[in-house]
Amino acid sequence: MAALTATAPARPRKLLASRKTRVGILYALPVVVYLLVLFVYPIFTTLFLSLKNADGSLTLHWYAEALTGVNLSVLITTLRISAETALLSLVFGFLLANAISRLKPLWAALAMLIVVVPHFISALVRTYGWIILLGDKGLVNETLGAMSVPGAPFRLLYNELGVVIGTTSMMLPYTVLLLYGVMRGVDRRLLAAASSMGAGRVTIFRRIYLPLVAPGLASAGLLSFILSLGYYITPALMGGPNQTMIATLINQQVTKENQWNGAAAQGVILLLLTFAGLLLVKLVSSLGASRKKRSAS
Amino acid sequence: MAEFDVVTPSVTVAGGTLPTATGKALSVVALRKTYGDVVAVDEASMEIAAGEFVTFLGASGSGKTTTLMMIAGFCEPDSGTITVGDRDVTKLAPQKRNLGFVFQQYLLFPHMTVSENVAFPLTLRGVPKDEIRRRVGETLEIAGLSGFGNRKPRELSGGQQQRVALCRALVYRPPVILMDEPLGALDKKLRDQLQVEIKAIQQELGLTVIYVTHDQEEALVMSDRIAVMRNGLIEQFDTPRELFERPRTPFVADFLGAANFLPGRIEQHTDEHTLVRLDASGGLIKARRHQLASGTPVKAAVQPGRLRACAPDDGFCTGTVETATYVGTLVRAGVRIDGGDAPLLRLEVPAGRGPVTGERIGITADPDDVNLFAVEQGG
16 A cells, blocks of 8 residues: 555546546536437438439439529528528617617516517417418508508518518517627626717717627527528418428428438538538628737737 | 817827916816705815816715716706816717716727727827827827737736726827726725826826825825815815815814814914813813804814824823834824723824833824814704
8 A cells, every 4th residue: 555655646646537537428428429319310311311312322413403493593592581581680689689778677677578478489370470460451451551551452471571571570589689688798888988088879889889799790690590591380381482491392302202312402501501601600700800900900 | 070170189199289287177066966865966166277186085975976977978967067168068968078088997998909999089080090090109108008009908907908098088188087986996006006107197298187086095196186075065175285284174184184083162262373171181272273262162183193192291181092003104002081081092103202002191282283173063
């Protein structure tokens, strides 16, 4: 025992470290297994499926098909509707979050509840709610008609407008939540400081407030864009044939045409688009930072 | 933006022309602010000359910060007027007052570099780029921050951040710079250092500064004049020396000088002095002349450092030293006065000949160091 303790100094630490590592692996195991089974395996299966020919050989045929003709126009429609949705939910989310962040804490909490609670209702129910509201004989058109607004009733359903109204309302809680968090974190006294130096409201908004909430805007916009890319129920129910989005197409291929390979290719494209979106935001923000650094020096 | 062009003087920060330090920079007339039933500021009036360093000194709730906020425009007075130079700014928004403000929490813009922070007020005023660069550089140099221009505020220490905030407030040469406890968040050593630095910059550039603090020492070190505030009222607005030696109210005597108060009655007046019979010891104390009639109850205020020990029965009272604390160059003693249950008389004497515990000493003071105050009803 005495000899052991004498030579011990370096070894117990090593032992401790490796034991720590082993315990760490043990803790991480459930997550690793979870990710392997439910994330890595399905993704690789999908990838494999998208590259497999009918006879089992590798091919890019499904990708070529996904990027031509009707499929390509569906992809472009998806990107366009997602961008419109991201932009609109960002604008409305900004206005809402900005208003809420100025309220007293109690009122702000209540307002957040009103924004978030509808989100707990099934998207299907909410979409049907919109359909009832926006139909030719719906509340909106009836009201506009009663006010004899020229042009009423408007076509608010089964076109791109309908889809964008629907998806925007679905994305709004996300953008409001994200932006509200960022806005609450802005020290209002910074705005007072700017005004003490002579900055007016517009300048303060443009040069102090907006840059401070910009990271929130980027992530909120990206989030609603990505979520819209794969959104299914609302576009399917509130859009017409020209508003078919990629998720609807994938669903059709799997359930109606039993065409798994094509669906897999489109799924992979969707995934890549999402990655591209993430990369873009990262790029833009780092570009902004480096430009700032250059202008300062 | 046009209003800025009119009021921005075309001065350079260092080595150029400075605004002549004459005339009044700011005046406040009968400023009043209430919150519900609470009077935060009660009819405050004062005139501040250009180039002056004025401090609002008081405990929290004294109205000093509220007064500053009203001058800055962050808080609207119920009544009264605020004039900067010749311009009535009472109703103007903060951004139209062209004042500088240094906050306790620095409040630097976190997304801008140090240079951009300091340049911000200049860009608002449409100053050409080259001149902005020059003035920012000069101002940072004055504050000892050359080479820090490209850093972000979070990369600086608290003291450095506050220096940047100071630069940002003075780079556009506002006629008055307001400072709200700017050193409150810093530790003692740094605070002492920055007090000297701020004072030096103020004097070098001839800045007019209104400074808010609750720290008496800070006020004494930095100020040309101090407004001692309590319960929304300006108790006294004077030079540090006047406040210290000629306090006009017992509060000022206590707050700045930590004076001993000795109750008594006026016995008689001479040409230069007033004699007061002390209640506790029955001894006579000679004080600065006061116009109150004989027999009036008064309090004689003497600061601990202005009391002197002498042989027993030679002074206005005699007592026993109960505590004696050695504090470097001084000994602080507490003396129990004979014949009364008055609180211990606090005494500060040079350490060399300090009294020791249990010693019986007489106590005396120069009549000019003894100020008399009428005893308020019930007080």
